[in-house]
Amino acid sequence: MMLELAIKFDFKATNNQVEYEALLAGLTLAKDVGVKRLKCCSDSKLITEQVGGRYQTKEPQLQRYNLMVSQLTSFFASF
Known part of the structure; x- marks a missing residue:
């Protein structure tokens, strides 16, 4: 299954904040x-290593x- 989502921020944010906002x-x-198993990919080494x-x-x-x-990833059987 593939879903697309467009996001517009109404506040100033750093690149790292934007990466986290997109992930969230x-x-x-x-x-x-209702997804149970999720694999996330990112080109942000900082975010992937922190998460x-x-x-x-x-x-x-x-x-x-x-x-x-x-907190959100705890809802998934695998992440």
């Missing part, structure tokens, strides 16, 4: 349509994003 939007969409737990998230804003991703 995708996770929310997948959860809402995977291999990089420490030091910036407070990114820590909040990482926590939201962690």
Whole structure:
């Protein structure tokens, strides 16, 4: 199954924040349509390594994003 989603931000954001926002939007969409197993791909090494737990998230804003991703991924049987 392939779904497409367009996102427009009404606030200024860093590249890393945009990457997290896109990930959160995708996770929310997948959860809402009942996806159980999910594979996410990104060209952002920082985000993939932080979400995977291999990089420490030091910036407070990114820590909040990482926590939201962690909470959403808990809804999937595999991520």
